[in-house]
Amino acid sequence: MPELLRTSLYDAHKKLGAKMVDFHGWEMPLHYPAGILAEHRAVRNACGLFDVSHMGRIALRGQGAAALLDLLFTGEIDDLPLGKARYGFLCNEKGGIIDDVVVLSLAPQAFLLVCNAASWDRALGWVQQWSPRFEPVEIVPGREETAMIALQGPAAAERLETLAPGLSTSLPPFAVTSEVVAGLLVTVARTGYTGEDGFEFILGAKEGPDLWRALLKEGAAPCGLGARDTLRLEAGFRLHGQDMDEDTTPLEAALGRFVRMEKVFVGVEALREQKRAGLSRRLVGFTLEGHDIPRAGYAVRAEGQEIGRVTSGTFSPTLQRGIGLAYAPPRHAEPGTRIIVDIRGRDAPGKVVALPFYRRKQGESSLASL
Amino acid sequence: MMDPQRLKYTREHEWVGLESPGVALIGITDYAQDQLGDVVYLALPEPGGRVVRLQKFGEVESVKSVSDLFSPVNGEVLAVNQALRDHPELVNQDPLGEGWLLRVRLANATELNTLMSKAEYERFLHREGG
Missing domain, CATH: 3.30.70.1400 (Aminomethyltransferase beta-barrel domains)
Structure with missing residues (x-):
């Protein structure tokens, strides 16, 4: 096995008792002793802290x-x-x-x-x-040279107040600035991947552990990639390499609102042509009834025919049921469409729902506020 | 909690322990719950059903994955841990105690002797790189 890359926060994760996993060549925390569900709830109800230094x-x-x-x-x-x-x-x-x-x-x-x-x-x-x-x-x-840390949750702004007074008030969603936080010069963006308010910090790799410690001290709960995945899926965020790839277009991924079709960019002609011709498949969200939990790769059926495969699926801690994403032909893509997911040979009934599965109460989720 | 020393263990990370003559509890090991992470649902057989040694008797769903449950013994299901319906997290919190899965009447109590002791199971985990 090739040697795994480690972020500058590796020692901090080990010290907290994190369960580490190989994530695309990086040795990253899957969860801490609290577990994925507790970490998920911390972000939905208060504030969580993520090492996202593996991001490119x-x-x-x-x-x-x-x-x-x-x-x-x-x-x-x-x-x-x-x-x-x-x-x-x-x-x-x-x-x-x-x-x-x-x-x-x-x-x-x-x-x-x-x-x-x-x-x-x-x-x-x-x-x-x-x-x-x-x-x-x-x-x-720049990857090994810098650390990237995400502070996410409804209490994120409040937790940041001591370390960077006034910053959260002056930084609206999707704004970015350079600021001194906890005595460290940091690039701060009001962005995230959880569906909650939050901040992402980029700073020198060596200083990463200092900011991490300071934010933990403010009461943020350390969260691993496990909670990051359940949070992003509830928020309807697609994961590249799983929900979309080079054989998928932004239109098929139902993310056309992030494409300026009137602009010239590489791929625009193909996208215009696809829009003219009409889509043959589109990403949808679905929920399952009962206790069944969809997993990536499971077949999805409608009217007795297989229409696609689950690309992401999990147990939603907020909705307390199985949720997932899949590609479906447009005629099966409307919210309310009855579907069946093949759960290891067992039929699990469910329906197509509008995304996101979860939307925070105040304001819009950060991606939607663009 | 069952005394871990008196339980018998399988390579599939289940444990079985005598509760009274001919009656045993079945659960998953601490190693298994740690590997699974937060358990959110268990599909278990109904009382009155049969479990067959080394055959699948149910499924355990965690946030991250799903795993089959294999019976360590032959027997009849006397009871299913009803508390797990609303509190599957008991399997994580107390896998050898409150998180037990099934109570079974053993078809043949001597089967227990063919399973691993605690020391043998620990050596097995070590070999597996656990």
């Missing part, structure tokens, strides 16, 4: 940076103000999703792309491949 980070700098990004990103770059973050996609020429990313606009002609751990190499290669015609542009892969 690519810095783009130089006079050609904005133009390069504009060609590769499905969202608008021209009207992205300084100090703002935007969610969107890098697509191949066929409109397939190379990665879903958040672009942070840090300074004039200085951007940071936050990508998935699993598709980081591919995303980096893709950006590099297109860069020569946009010289001068500097592409700096």
Whole structure:
């Protein structure tokens, strides 16, 4: 087995008694002794803390940076103000999703792309491949050099108040800034992947453990990738490599609102053509009745025919039932459509529901507020 | 809680322990619950049903995964732990006690002798890299 990568918070995780797992080549906490359910509840009801240093980070700098990004990103770059973050996609020429990313606009002609751990190499290669015609542009892969920590939950802003007074009031959803937090210079974005209010911090890898400790001391519960997965799925967030990939377009993933079809970018022609021709399948959310829990790969049927496979499935701690995502033909994609999921040879009835499965009470979830 | 020293163990990480002559409790081991993580549902047989040695008798669903449950012995199901219906987390909190799964009447009590002792099970876990 190749040696696993470790984040700068590895020792902190071990000290907290985390159960570590191999996540796309990174040795990451799956959960701490409290367990996935308790961690999930901590984020929904109060505040949780995640090490997300395994996420890919690519810095783009130089006079050609904005133009390069504009060609590769499905969202608008021209009207992205300084100090703002935007969610969107890098697509191949066929409109397939190379990665879903958040672009942070840090300074004039200085951007940071936050990508998935699993598709980081591919995303980096893709950006590099297109860069020569946009010289001068500097592409700096940054992952081991920095730590990335997410503070998530309705109490996140309150917990941050002592460490960075006034910051949460001055930082609306999807804003990004540089700020001193707990005495450390940190890039802070009001973003996340849980469906709750929250912040993501990027700072030097060496300083990572100091910020982690300071946030724990403020009462944030350490949370692993297990809770991160149940939280994101309840919030309806797709996971690249599981719910979408290079053979899936943003339109099929039902995320067309993050694509500017009138803009020129790599893949736009294929997407326009797909829109003209109509979709043959679309991502849907579904819930199951009873105790059954759908898992990735299980067959989904409607009117006696297999219509697709579960791409993500879990037990929803908030809804207390099985929830999942699957691709379905448009005629079976409407909320209310009765479906059957084949649970290891047993028929489990359920229905298509509108996404997200969970929406926090005050305000919109961070992605939806774009 | 059952005395772990007096229980017998399987390679599938179940335990079985005599409660009274001919009657035993079945559960999963502490190692098994730790591997599963938070248990959210158990599919168990009805009282009156039969369990067959080394055959599947139910399923345990955790947040992350689902696993089959295999019976360590032949027998008849006398009772199912009703508390698990509303509190599946008992399996995590007290796998050798409040988190027991089935009470069975053993078809043949000498079968227990073919299973691993606690020391043997621990050696088995060690070999497995647990």
